[in-house]
Amino acid sequence: MSSVLRPADPGEEQARTTAYRPVSSHLAIAPPVSVVIPAMNEAENLPYVFKTLPAWIHEVVLVDGNSTDDTVEVARALWPGVKVVRQRGKGKGDALITGFAACTGDIIVMVDADGSADGGEIVSYVSALVSGADFAKGSRFANGGGTDDMTFIRKLGNRALCAVVNRKFGARYTDLCYGYNAFWRHCLDKIELDCTGFEVETLMNIRVVKAGLRVQEIPSHEYLRIHGTSNLSAVRDGLRVLRVILRERSNRRALRRRRHTSPMLDAVRGEAS
Numbered sequence: 001m002s003s004v005l006r007p008a009d010p011g012e013e014q015a016r017t018t019a020y021r022p023v024s025s026h027l028a029i030a031p032p033v034s035v036v037i038p039a040m041n042e043a044e045n046l047p048y049v050f051k052t053l054p055a056w057i058h059e060v061v062l063v064d065g066n067s068t069d070d071t072v073e074v075a076r077a078l079w080p081g082v083k084v085v086r087q088r089g090k091g092k093g094d095a096l097i098t099g100f101a102a103c104t105g106d107i108i109v110m111v112d113a114d115g116s117a118d119g120g121e122i123v124s125y126v127s128a129l130v131s132g133a134d135f136a137k138g139s140r141f142a143n144g145g146g147t148d149d150m151t152f153i154r155k156l157g158n159r160a161l162c163a164v165v166n167r168k169f170g171a172r173y174t175d176l177c178y179g180y181n182a183f184w185r186h187c188l189d190k191i192e193l194d195c196t197g198f199e200v201e202t203l204m205n206i207r208v209v210k211a212g213l214r215v216q217e218i219p220s221h222e223y224l225r226i227h228g229t230s231n232l233s234a235v236r237d238g239l240r241v242l243r244v245i246l247r248e249r250s251n252r253r254a255l256r257r258r259r260h261t262s263p264m265l266d267a268v269r270g271e272a273s
Helices: 010-019 046-052 071-078 092-102 119-130 152-169 185-189 200-210 234-260 263-272
Strands: 021-024 027-029 033-039 059-064 083-086 107-110 135-139 181-184 215-219
Touching: 027 119, 033 092, 033 119, 046 071, 046 119, 059 071, 059 092, 071 083, 083 092, 092 200, 107 119, 119 135, 119 181, 119 215, 135 200, 152 200, 152 234, 181 185, 181 200, 200 234
Parallel strands: 033 059, 033 107, 059 083, 135 215
Antiparallel strands: 021 027, 107 181, 135 181
């Protein structure tokens, strides 16, 4: 039996045009993609950040952390349709949580505002998600990734913390403390975020594993910050990451104990005996 490719109906053709967003001459995607950029006094870096963002994304959500420079004005000039959300709290975690709540896309991508991330990589993250992953995690140490912005001490600390998470939670990460990630918006229903600082990235990485979500690492290259200085402190934020790991491990043990001592479970065991 032969198959015949019939001409498309004009109505069907219009539906496809509105449902899919062209990425290239041979690739298109259906899910709308939101890009969240937390920024505080990053006016000088935003031109480099926005220049690399693909034109096919659905929206850019800029979370302004009470900037005292022209961050908001520059963002609006560079991307006229940008959605600006004012951050009421403090810290990167708080900014991301604020940005996630403002997103309308089915896929959410986290991008730093310091120029260290290449927006051209977003297509790799989105491809992983539409191919079946729930969470696409950027890695500077996966084959094909790299970094220009990590000292030996930070690399050592990241490796040690990553090993702990892999051992304690059954993950297989090659990188832990990296902020370039993407995920389906429905994942937020399964990973409650309740921290305000840089440790939010580690918290997300742990909770997606605990929730049983499908994670795929994406090789990513981290570039040097272009202008300004980072608010990241290797020692202070490293300790905050460690506290998150210990807290999540403790919560996991407590959950196991509750399940083990459940009155309903005890009753079932009694009936079985």
